[in-house]
Amino acid sequence: MIDVAAATWAVLFRDGARWVVRQGGPARLWDEITERPARWRADGRPSADRMRLHGGPGGQNLTWV
Template identity: 90%
Template sequence: MPAELGADVLDDWTARFVAQFAAPRAQRLTLERDGWTKHVVIDVAAATWAVLFQDGARWVVRQGGPARLWGEITERLARWRADGRPSADRMRLHVGPGGQNLTWV
C-alpha cells in the first residue's frame, strides 16, 4: 500500500526522536536485497512490524501484527509537521504513572 511518509523522513534527527514516542520499543534497520533497500521498523514485544521500500518515486509500506506501526509513526509525525516542526528545545517530556508523553510548544 502507498505510504503517506517514506522511511527517509527518519533521516532527520528530530523527526526520528518524535517517531520514537509513537513506537517507543521499536527498532529500525535497513536491509539490502536483490537491488532493493528495505527499511524495517519492528517492535518484537508487540509482535508488530512495518517494511518500507521505494517503488520508483513513491514509498510503499507493508505492515503486520496487532497494530499498524508505520501508521502510528506517520500520525505522530504529521501532527509534528502540522505544528511547524518544532525543534527539540521546544519539546517537553512528561513521565508519570500513565507512561511517557511528548508535547511541544
C-alpha cells in the first residue's frame, strides 16, 4: 500500500512461517488497517446497514450509527 500524498507506505510479506509488515512515513497504514476490525468488534459488530460512508474535501470516513 502506498499513499503518495501522505508519503506513507506499508508492505506485508511472508518470511518462512510468519507474516511480516514493514511500514514507513508519518502515518502507520498497517496499524490503521488492523485497528478498524478491532474497533468494529469492540463496538458490538454492527451490521452493514448501520454503516455510513461520508466523503468530502477532507477525505472519506466510515462510521456506524
